[in-house]
Amino acid sequence: MLLSERELHVWAVPLDDTTADSAVLATAERARAERFRCPTARATFIQARTALRRLLGDYLDMPPQAVVLSRDRHGKPRLGAGMGALQFNVSHSGRLALIALSRAAVGIDLEWRKVDFAWRELVPICCHPAEEAEFHDATDAGGRERLLRLWTAKEAYLKGRGEGLGLPLTAVRLQASAAGWRPRTEAPWDDGQGWWLHSLPLPTGYLGCLATPFPSPLIRFRPWRR
Numbered sequence: 547m548l549l550s551e552r553e554l555h556v557w558a559v560p561l562d563d564t565t566a567d568s569a570v571l572a573t574a575e576r577a578r579a580e581r582f583r584c585p586t587a588r589a590t591f592i593q594a595r596t597a598l599r600r601l602l603g604d605y606l607d608m609p610p611q612a613v614v615l616s617r618d619r620h621g622k623p624r625l626g627a628g629m630g631a632l633q634f635n636v637s638h639s640g641r642l643a644l645i646a647l648s649r650a651a652v653g654i655d656l657e658w659r660k661v662d663f664a665w666r667e668l669v670p671i672c673c674h675p676a677e678e679a680e681f682h683d684a685t686d687a688g689g690r691e692r693l694l695r696l697w698t699a700k701e702a703y704l705k706g707r708g709e710g711l712g713l714p715l716t717a718v719r720l721q722a723s724a725a726g727w728r729p730r731t732e733a734p735w736d737d738g739q740g741w742w743l744h745s746l747p748l749p750t751g752y753l754g755c756l757a758t759p760f761p762s763p764l765i766r767f768r769p770w771r772r
Contacts, residue, residue, distance in 0.1 A: 632648075637702075
């Protein structure tokens with residue numbers, strides 16, 4: 547499979563196989579899977595990682611078992627040395643996983659709307675001070691939905707940067723633009739101007755956001771088939 551310069555492929559992977567086969571996983575990945583005490587969590591990991599390996603194998607034209615994966619200094623998964631410049635990011639929630647592939651850095655986050663959480667307690671943890679005012683008069687349903695969208699967008703951005711939660715969510719402020727949300731940060735070395743955030747059309751019950759270092763990407767959404 548080929549990717550053009552500003553093209554991104556987003557694969558939707560259903561996590562519905564409770565007897566997932568780990569045959570294509572590396573030894574370390576199978577050992578990691580065995581450490582999950584919850585059978586559902588174990589199956590989720592195996593399915594998502596198997597789909598990732600098979601997709602990377604298709605794009606790199608090699609068997610999935612031959613794909614070498616490593617992590618950068620912040621723990622973000624990437625291809626091992628000598629495997630090429632293809633970039634990817636993975637997120638899963640509920641019974642769905644999303645795998646984004648690009649020729650440039652990319653971040654993706656997925657959240658299941660049905661998860662319950664005390665959103666009012668999370669506002670000062672997730673929001674930039676300028677964003678908190680948007681929640682003052684929010685209803686429970688409205689505040690919960692707004693915070694989940696904000697969380698998803700910021701997570702995608704931080705994953706794209708490769709820092710995870712190394713940069714506090716409260717240091718990131720989102721602003722709307724014609725090409726999608728733009729992050730602004732209070733970190734003096736990086737104000738986020740090189741990133742754009744794009745909401746994804748997903749099945750009912752899910753929220754998703756994609757982070758790219760360029761505006762107006764060509765996003766191709768595709769269902770994963772085993």
